[in-house]
Amino acid sequence: MMTEATAKDKGLIIDILTQSFQDNQSVNYLIPPDGRRLNRIRALMDYSYETCKLFGKVYLSDDKKGCALVSFPERKKTTLKSLLLEVKLILNGIGFGNISKAISREKAISKNYPADPIYYLWFIGVRPDSQNNGVGKQLMRDLVAESERMKRPIYLETSTVKNLPWYKKFGLDVYNQLDFGYNLFLIRNGQ
Template sequence: MREATLADKELVVDILTESFQDNQSVNYLIPNDRRKSARIRALMDYSYETCKLFGKVYVSEDKKGCALVSFPERKKTTLKSLLLEVKLILSAIGLGNISKAVNREKEISKNYPSSNIYYLWFIGVATESQNNGVGGKLMTELLMEAKRMERPLYLETSTLKNIPWYRKFGLNVYNQLDFGYTLFLIRNDQ
């Protein structure tokens, strides 16, 4: 894997938009209207930009997979981050879902340790390349980087069938939250 460049942005946003169309956690915040796909794309654009500011964005060598990583302690309120959040509200989640988004993030973050973490926000593989080892190679490399940085890796999933896949990499569910769907909180035990 390599760090994404500006030239990779559309590719990353495309992969994640396609990968998360039916994801319960994403759809919890995205209004289910005729603009749903465009809204998910706007969410992935926001996530990409946020991770470029306060984390890392990775692309697999074959350009079939990607991962967005955040370092929560680096997140700061800047003019750019505020503009990104306004754009997120207007283009993706809508005014009516602001409190839902804020409350969910608050509940999730209560489960993080006070020490620095390696937060895997999104990992996705192009549909035609799924089940071919692309995601596994990415996950292995992400775990190696987290270990090099001496940070535990944390993530969430609302997709039950993904849990056995995460377990193959030594990641385990350590808590569950109910938002009208079950959100599984996962980490590696470093």
């Protein structure tokens, strides 16, 4: 089972996501390939965590080996805090040179969302030493159940081809594919 994360879980969640996504094409598309790469990925995960705390939910598996960041895009508002988070992301994460790349990619992806509210699974990750032990499977089951209770379809993206069959097991299918110099698969359920 998953539980909603508390402020004391933030460091653990950022660690799990940084470890899980350090070799991810979609994440590294926005991260400058410099000596600060891992710190920049941490900054991206910090931004994602804080954004989901404001406009969604952050979950941790009961064994604290996996986590998920969920966003409800229609709730997102521009506030002083959200602007400060974006500035921090630019300074510590993506850098000034990748701002237009990030905005263009976001625009291309979000064009594919319906007008109705969605359950956007931004990140799901399991500590690398705990993968393939059912942690992610249980998290995903819980996320699907919650999205069904909320009557919202799940939307997500992945650049990891080997994850496509895994998502399919939960009733999620690729509905579009975008090319950013790597393939980004847009996935949803209930359509």
